[in-house]
Amino acid sequence: GAVVSQHPSRVICKSGTSVKIECRSLDFQATTMFWYRQFPKQSLMLMATSNEGSKATYEQGVEKDKFLINHASLTLSTLTVTSAHPEDSSFYICSARDVGWDRKNTEAFFGQGTRLTVV
Amino acid sequence: GIQVEQSPPDLILQEGANSTLRCNFSDSVNNLQWFHQNPWGQLINLFYIPSGTKQNGRLSATTVATERYSLLYISSSQTTDSGVYFCAVGDTGGFKTIFGAGTRLFVKA
Numbered sequence: 001g002a003v004v005s006q007h008p009s010r011v012i013c014k015s016g017t018s019v020k021i022e023c024r025s026l027d028f029q030a031t032t033m034f035w036y037r038q039f040p041k042q043s044l045m046l047m048a049t050s051n052e053g054s055k056a057t058y059e060q061g062v063e064k065d066k067f068l069i070n071h072a073s074l075t076l077s078t079l080t081v082t083s084a085h086p087e088d089s090s091f092y093i094c095s096a097r098d099v100g101w102d103r104k105n106t107e108a109f110f111g112q113g114t115r116l117t118v119v
Numbered sequence: 120g121i122q123v124e125q126s127p128p129d130l131i132l133q134e135g136a137n138s139t140l141r142c143n144f145s146d147s148v149n150n151l152q153w154f155h156q157n158p159w160g161q162l163i164n165l166f167y168i169p170s171g172t173k174q175n176g177r178l179s180a181t182t183v184a185t186e187r188y189s190l191l192y193i194s195s196s197q198t199t200d201s202g203v204y205f206c207a208v209g210d211t212g213g214f215k216t217i218f219g220a221g222t223r224l225f226v227k228a
Contacts, residue, residue: 032214038160043205044218091160095216108152108207108216110162 002028004096006111013084013118021079021114023094029074030096034108035067038091050077084118091115121146121210125219132196132226140191140222142206150209151182152216153191155202162205165191196226 003026013019023033031052036044048058048069056069066088068080077096081088093113097106122145132138142151153165166173166180168189173180177196182189193200206219 034216036218041223043220044207046215046217049215093160093162097214097216107150107164107167108209109164110154113160113162115160 002026002096002098002107002109004030004094004109004111006094006114008114009112010115011117013116015085015118016083018080018082019084019116021081021092021094021116023077023079023096023111025075025096025098025109028096028098030077030098031074032097033071033077034095034097035069035077035079036093036095038093038113044093047079081116084116086118089116089118121148121208121217123206123208123217123219125204125206125222127222128220129223130225132224134196134198134226134228136196136226137192137194138196138224140193140204140206140224142189142191142208142219144187144189144206144208146187147211148184148208149211151184151189152207153180153189154205154207155200156205156221157202165204193224196224198226198228200224201226 005024033050035047048056050056050071058064071077094111095108097108124143150169155163168182170184177194179192203221205221
């Protein structure tokens with residue numbers, strides 16, 4: 001299957017600083033990427049949909065000024081957690097999909113995840 | 120939005136036993152996937168199965184889209200099968216993948 005690479009896998013940062021997480025599709029072009037957040041023993045919650053060359057679409061309740069998403073190329077999307085607080089500590093996972101021309105969904109592939117700890 | 124329900128929420132099996140995990144969804148979907156999340160958090164793609172039946176070794180899956188459910192079968196379970204199994208669906212209105220709450224499986228040696 002296709003490979004999605006996420007970096008870093010683990011990061012610890014101080015409160016008030018910003019952290020950038022990268023998501024790359026290694027062997028296909030991803031017109032659409034997704035960012036999820038997962039708390040311990042819970043499911044994955046969709047945060048935002050990132051479309052190459054346009055603004056991200058955020059889910060209800062997700063602060064777009066806090067979670068900045070950039071999808072500058074067909075193989076790279078970044079999530080920046082700005083002014084991080086301890087409550088932002090979580091597991092963040094990206095997903096990529098190459099949506100066909102007829103706009104039907106295709107199989108989604110996931111990165112390894114990033115465990116963020118804000119101290 | 121679309122709702123995805125998985126059952127059972129937790130399952131404990133003796134090694135060698137078989138099991139069936141269920142996923143119900145509330146609306147028509149463009150696609151459906153089953154994942155296994157390992158202890159390190161990595162999501163492993165098991166099946167991409169918007170309809171029909173597929174098999175891969177000891178695992179198989181069936182989706183009946185008209186009745187809005189999917190089943191994941193695990194046969195001759197092994198301790199390495201332990202982890203969380205997620206069902207995720209893509210809604211017809213866009214490109215989102217929505218996850219169920221998962222089934223937490225523990226296989227005892």
